[in-house]
Amino acid sequence: MTDSDAVRSAPGAALSLTWAMAGLVTCGVVLGTIAMVTSLNAQRALARDPSMAGRQMAQMGYWFGAVAIAQHVLRLGMRISAL
Numbered sequence: 001m002t003d004s005d006a007v008r009s010a011p012g013a014a015l016s017l018t019w020a021m022a023g024l025v026t027c028g029v030v031l032g033t034i035a036m037v038t039s040l041n042a043q044r045a046l047a048r049d050p051s052m053a054g055r056q057m058a059q060m061g062y063w064f065g066a067v068a069i070a071q072h073v074l075r076l077g078m079r080i081s082a083l
Contacts, residue, residue: 012042013054016061020068028072035065 016039023031039062046055 007051007053008049010042010045010052010054010058012038012045013057013061016042017057017064018061020061020064023065023068024071028068028070032065032068032072035061035068039065 016035019031019035019038023035039058042054042058042061046052046058
């Protein structure tokens with residue numbers, strides 16, 4: 001297999017998943033938003049060139065980013081209601 005035969009991955013697909021996982025553990029609103037934006041950019045690149053890999057990583061980055069945001073908002077609501 002030569003370099004020209006290798007399948008390129010969409011730029012930002014793996015990065016969006018990384019940001020989303022970090023968002024689940026720490027500042028979910030910021031990192032989840034970064035994950036979702038990065039994922040949308042990767043999905044746009046995939047729409048332009050369907051031969052690239054990484055579609056599932058980009059989708060998972062988007063949804064895990066959304067979960068990170070929701071988790072952060074719910075935790076914040078629970079803290080406020082406990083006051």
